[in-house]
Every structure is written in structure tokens, then in C-alpha cells.
Amino acid sequence: MCKAEITPKIRRCPYCGTLNPTIKLKEIFIGIAGVLIVMSIVTYFMPQ
Numbered sequence: 529m530c531k532a533e534i535t536p537k538i539r540r541c542p543y544c545g546t547l548n549p550t551i552k553l554k555e556i557f558i559g560i561a562g563v564l565i566v567m568s569i570v571t572y573f574m575p576q
């Protein structure tokens with residue numbers, strides 16, 4: 529990553545070509561954790 533200042537909505541960095549340069553690794557882990565929590569709640573309340 530080149531650390532260039534770009535707009536948040538851009539899909540690819542015009543300077544280095546990185547895909548989704550504004551998405552942070554922390555945001556990805558929070559999204560995955562959210563999905564896992566929702567899935568565990570749904571499976572807990574499903575009838576057996």
C-alpha cells in the first residue's frame with residue numbers, strides 16, 4: 529500500500545493499484561465476528 533490520500537468510495541488505488549485501499553483489517557474482523565455472532569444466535573434458537 530502506498531498510503532496515498534484517496535476518497536473512501538474508490539475501489540482501486542490510482543497510484544499503486546491496491547483493491548479496496550480504504551478498508552482496514554479491523555473492519556473485516558468486526559464484520560466476520562458479527563456474522564458469527566448472528567449465526568450462533570440463530571442456531572441456538574432453532575428447534576431440534
